[in-house]
Amino acid sequence: MGLRSIAALFLILLCGLSSGEAAADRLDLIRKRGTLIVGVKGDYPPFGMLDIDGGLVGFEPDLAWEIAKALDVQLQLVGVTSANRLQKLEEGSVDLIIATLGDTAQRRRIATIIEPNYYASGVNLLMPHGKPVSDWTDLRGQKICATQGALFNRPMAQRYLLDLQLFNGTRDAKLALRDGRCVGWLYDDTAIAGDLTRQEWAGYGMPLPSSMVSPWGMAIALDARGTAFERALSDIVAGWHRSGLLMEIERRWNLKPSAFLFDAHELWRRRTPGGKLLCARQPDGEWPAECRNKAILTSTDVGGLQRIGLLVKEQTGLNVTIAYDDYDRSHFLHGLLVTLELVALCLAGSLLVGVAGAVAIDARVPLLSRAVKGLATVARMTPPLLQIYVVFFGIGGVVVQTYGWTFDGMAVTALCLSLYAGAANIFAFLEAAAHLREGDAAFRLRPSSLRSSLPAAVRVAYGPLVATLVNVVKATGMASAIGVPELISASTAIVADQGNADVMMNVLMVTYFLIVLLVVRLFGMLERRMVRHGTA
Known part of the structure; x- marks a missing residue:
């Protein structure tokens, strides 16, 4: 090695040493x-x-x-x-x-x-004082001013069903808000906080909790x-x-x-x-995992389920956030709870509609039987998502403008899916009654025959009933279209924040499979119970 090379190496080492000492x-x-x-x-x-x-x-x-x-x-x-x-x-x-x-x-x-x-910043809405808004879901379908290019526009629109009116810059968006062309301006809450310190925005505020929060x-x-x-x-x-x-x-x-x-x-x-x-501080000088930014933790910082989830992410690249992120997990579990509640309502509602409708038609009461059959035919032939849209946005929009009442998305979904599946159940019960009449003369002679022999009709119609009820379980995901925070809504919100669509869509598929399997098993147990009690 030449003298110049040695000198150069010495200078490099000296600079590196000086840099380390300075740090x-x-x-x-x-x-x-x-x-x-x-x-x-x-x-x-x-x-x-x-x-x-x-x-x-x-x-x-x-x-x-x-x-x-x-x-x-x-x-x-x-x-x-x-x-x-x-x-x-x-x-x-x-x-x-x-x-x-x-x-x-x-x-x-x-x-x-x-x-x-x-500190932390998030997404919020600049709005005039006095607007009756307490939650983001209150804004679904309403016109919101937004600035083109903002990364949060798409996830916020998808999550809360906002009708975004995009403008080239913040100045134009705020002018549109002042002109009344939208109910609020969607932007970073810290920037909005700066605007609110100015006298020109004295009549405005941020009435909502910030969304998509990012720590500073x-x-x-x-x-x-x-x-x-x-x-x-x-x-x-x-x-x-x-x-x-x-x-x-x-x-x-x-x-x-x-x-x-x-x-x-x-x-x-x-x-x-x-x-x-x-x-x-722990013995190693670090803060406990509970007190740190969850977004930057590694598998070495935590234990239990969090450690497994982060280890999977680090080793395979699969970002299963519901395993290691408390917020995502609680959001997903809440969506699961809402879905199960919706499933229970739809199953009970569709069976009730099916039984009541079939009995009313079978009773052959003038006008009533024809009206019920006509409604059942319409409900059966109309796509359930269209029914939900008509009730929630169509009828609901008129009611809001006329009386100021708002329709609950959960109730609307349960009602529409119960009518849709219930209509199919009506015809399943009627077909079962016809089958029983053909094979049982005593059944044919009894008044109100379907009502008095309903258990037998249920047994005969068991296959079509279960198929209809399984379909309505899968159809509960349509509730996300009107902002109900069920499984699909929760999963897409997580994807919007984390970008892990591949993982969450597979988790969603497996979860729905397990829910459907649970429903099938429950009705299988019911069928065996009916057989044991001689209702066949």
Whole structure:
């Protein structure tokens, strides 16, 4: 090796050593310098903006001042933008950035994100005061102003059945809202919060809970991970959550109270049955998994079902979020519960309609029997989804405009599917009655013959009845079309957030298969019971 090569190698090693020492001693460097240099935004009120003197002020500059005070150093604020904030950090011109940075796995590959997260943003709606809206489902079918290109437009429209009116920019969308061309403007809640600080939006607010929430994190250089600087910042943020300081600063800037901060305040103050803080550092120096950003946990951070789910994801790429993500799992289980409730209502309703309709027709009461048969024919021949749309949007729309009443999606779905399947059951019972009449003269002579021999008719019609009831179980997924939070709705919402359509659609298929299998087994048990009691 030549002299020049040796010199070059020596310089490389020296630079690498200096870089490592700089990262390890960043906190010492800041204290020796006597100044903490923090990058904050100046174009995102009220989180970061310029005052009348050109100084940087806002929610995040206030956090920077609190950190400088905790480290007992002076503070120098540097303006950054979304485009250059990580570049400023990488080149070393700032020690820390607090600049509305979403905490994602991709960003953790280029910077060290401080845990716990200090804030979160989501999607919300800017609306005039006085609108009778308390939940996102209240907005289905209504015109909503939105900005073209926003990543949340499609999932929000799919999840809540919003009628989005797209505009080229935020200015045009907000003008359309002022003109009354939509009931609200769909956008990032922190940006809306900035608008609400202006007098021109005094008559507006954000009445809904934010959706698609994403945590924010402070960031330091990638090579500063595991250093005293990272630990000091982490402890400071944890202290803010415990003391409620973040909520106090939020109120200072007239921000809408954040559910994220409230939940974090409760979490970081929570104690174990032994009286110790739940969110206390473990022997390895890490925070417990319960107190970390769930989106960035790995299989080594957790145990039980979460560990299995994350291990499957890491080893195979199959993102089974319902196994390791508490929110997705609870969302899916709630959808399953709603589906099972809907199945029970539809099964009971279709049997009731079938029995009552068949008895009414078989009784041959003038006008009544003909009317019931005509309605059953219409219900049987009309696609169930069309029935749901006609009742919910057609009749329901007229009722809302006339009386202000809204139809419950669950009730509408149960009613329409019960009528649809019940109509098929009516004709199954009538065919069973005809079969019994042909083979039993005594049956033919009895008055109200179907009503008095209903168990026998059920036994004869068992096959067609079960086929109809299995079909209505599968048809309950149509409820998602009108915003009922059942299995399909829950699964598509998870896909919209996680992008794991391949996994969730297969999970959905298996779940419906098991539900149908359960229904078939239950009716099989019923048939065997009927045979044992001699009802055949």
